[in-house]
Amino acid sequence: MAVDDLPQADIELLVQSIRDYAIFMLDPRGRIASWNAGAQRIKGYTADEIIGTHFSVFYPPEDVASGKPAMELEAAAADGRWEEEGWRVRKDGTRFWASVVITALRGEAGELRGFGKVTRDLTERRSMARALDERGLLLAHLVQAQERERRRIASDVHDDTIQSMVAVGMRLRALGEGLPEEHAAGVGALGEAVEAAVGRLRDLTFRLRPPADGLVEGLTAYLEQEMAGVAYELVNRLDGEPPPESAITVYRICQEALTNVRKHAGAVAVAVELASLDGGVHVRVRDDGVGITREDGRNDHFGLIEMRERAETAGGWWSIRGAPGMGTTVDFWVPAVPHRTS
Incomplete structure (x- = not known):
């Protein structure tokens, strides 16, 4: 069976069950529209706490002040994709080093429907790499x-x-x-x-x-x-x-x-x-x-x-x-x- 033939419910179950990656969707304005188990584990919020909140809550204050979250959405919308590594913030205020990919999601007519966002916690790997250099x-x-x-x-x-x-x-x-x-x-x-x-x-x-x-x-x-x-x-x-x-x-x-x-x-x-x-x-x-x-x-x-x-x-x-x-x-x-x- 091809991936395209999988029932939508099974695909959603797969995404929701992944714990090593935070996978969630944003609406065109950057508000969180979905939340998986990995997002809860990495960032600390439950779905009820975070859905509907603007995704800038995950960025350090200095990045929010500089307008970085909005800039990333603009770049993803223009180029189809945005990728970087940088500090992000958990619910309890601690920071972690993250690999982030934002993908623009468009409808059949090309209209922007929102964004898919995948985040991975690389803090421990970064610490190990730094210790060896x-x-x-x-x-x-x-x-x-x-x-x-x-x-x-x-x-x-x-x-x-x-x-x-x-x-x-x-x-x-x-x-x-x-x-x-x-x-x-x-x-x-x-x-x-x-x-x-x-x-x-x-x-x-x-x-x-x-x-x-x-x-x-x-x-x-x-x-x-x-x-x-x-x-x-x-x-x-x-x-x-x-x-x-x-x-x-x-x-x-x-x-x-x-x-x-x-x-x-x-x-x-x-x-x-x-x-x-x-x-x-x-x-x-x-x-x-x-x-x-x-x-x-x-x-x-x-x-x-x-x-x-x-x-x-x-x-x-x-x-x-x-x-x-x-x-x-x-x-x-x-x-x-x-x-x-x-």
Whole structure:
């Protein structure tokens, strides 16, 4: 029996049963008209939740803002087909690397009836490929070199600068004890300034140290040390300890995110969630603070730029969202596949 001879119901049953590919139809305006089991598995929505919604819901915010979904439909309508690989978004907000094909569907008279869309999740394959390339190996070496340099600086500051300043503080206290009251007050103020500087340097050496005992242990220690006055929760859903360069990248991004919470958010509570996902580590840092607005310029803050660059350099993604007064969520994912050394 030829494919053309198969009953329509059997063809629909076949499409609906496929789980490795998201296969669905769009109307001419881009609204979802059908939904198969693979689409639900890959994207997370049930048919009842998603049918009738515009397909741009699957695109990252920056792609929606640039008009990319509409451009892809226009290209498919003009050329009959559009194909690409890129980031897409699941129902829970996480991203996955997708292979996407959009095909224009036309009636016998040539009128546009809609589009067929096939999506495949390539995140794990992309992570594996990246782990084996020379760029990934170079990145691993770079991260390790950066952490060695941070460790050296921390050691130098602790063993030399801090010890010298502690000695200066002790001498100032001794000197103040033998001076008249009007002079002792000034020397005492100098001693207090030196003591405060020593405290800041000790905080710096702590922040410079890498998570030597593992990612979860390192983040736990950082939360205990730095988040005084803020209730915190660390949720660990990792399958195991990530490779060292991945753990360090995650730790440094979390460190910057938590620093922002402590300095800028005015938060009462913060939660850090770690989970194994798509061959990598997915992290959410959520606070209940002041949130963000377009007007406050925080998206251009150096720390936010650094977080994004760390994630993207590692082959992952990073995003931030939050409405005024509704808290802020930093969301990112980095691959966690060991690199070959030869």
